[in-house]
Amino acid sequence: DTEVTQTPKHLVMGMTNKKSLKCEQHMGHRAMYWYKQKAKKPPELMFVYSYEKLSINESVPSRFSPECPNSSLLNLHLHALQPEDSALYLCASSRASVRDPYYNEQFFGPGTRLTVL
Amino acid sequence: TQLLEQSPQFLSIQEGENLTVYCNSSSVFSSLQWYRQEPGEGPVLLVTVVTGGEVKKLKRLTFQFGDARKDSSLHITAAQPGDTGLYLCAGLARENTGNQFYFGTGTSLTVIP
Numbered sequence A: 001d002t003e004v005t006q007t008p009k010h011l012v013m014g015m016t017n018k019k020s021l022k023c024e025q026h027m028g029h030r031a032m033y034w035y036k037q038k039a040k041k042p043p044e045l046m047f048v049y050s051y052e053k054l055s056i057n058e059s060v061p062s063r064f065s066p067e068c069p070n071s072s073l074l075n076l077h078l079h080a081l082q083p084e085d086s087a088l089y090l091c092a093s094s095r096a097s098v099r100d101p102y103y104n105e106q107f108f109g110p111g112t113r114l115t116v117l
Numbered sequence B: 001t002q003l004l005e006q007s008p009q010f011l012s013i014q015e016g017e018n019l020t021v022y023c024n025s026s027s028v029f030s031s032l033q034w035y036r037q038e039p040g041e042g043p044v045l046l047v048t049v050v051t052g053g054e055v056k057k058l059k060r061l062t063f064q065f066g067d068a069r070k071d072s073s074l075h076i077t078a079a080q081p082g083d084t085g086l087y088l089c090a091g092l093a094r095e096n097t098g099n100q101f102y103f104g105t106g107t108s109l110t111v112i113p
Helices: none
Strands: A004-007 A010-013 A018-025 A031-037 A044-050 A053-057 A064-070 A073-079 A087-094 A112-116 B005-007 B010-014 B019-024 B029-037 B044-049 B055-058 B061-065 B071-076 B085-093 B101-103 B107-112
Touching (some): A004 A087, A018 A031, A031 A064, A053 A064
Parallel strands (some): A010 A112
Antiparallel strands (some): A031 A044, B005 B019, B061 B071, B085 B107
């Protein structure tokens, strides 16, 4: 099973709303990632969790708050977003071993299409 | 910054033609992945290359990793409309300690029936 699931598929929210994106994997991966992607552009890394600890935060504004409740789940809490935050939000996972490059293959979820009004 | 440049940025070809996409960097990578992404969907992993000079084939797709592990290419033979999508390379830096992948700038391919 190489599946990463994300919910919801689509989300429309106002600038004063609070919402959460969810991501789940059952591949035993210990690294999980959040990316933001604009149309026809490469994904931009936001956060990396390794062994349930935040290891990389790419200077993301505090209106985005990640959470990793356990090794299978990753959340992204959203609050007071701006229209320019509208994008496809992608979750990915990989094994966390840096010794074996094949272990670090990333598998992506289908994404959440976020629209901020 | 581990910059990966892809070329061309956009490509529109007729069904049956061949094409090559390049992914170049001045940095060395311990591995490099190629993905294809359709609009509104997540990237799908096509292949991982690890060894300098390695060549991998996936049906009509041929992937090559440069000898110095700084660049890679993707060659598609007899392109089909189903090959349409955004092609992304992503490298895992050799000195990586934070599970960070560096994505290429992307190549948007359209195959016209």
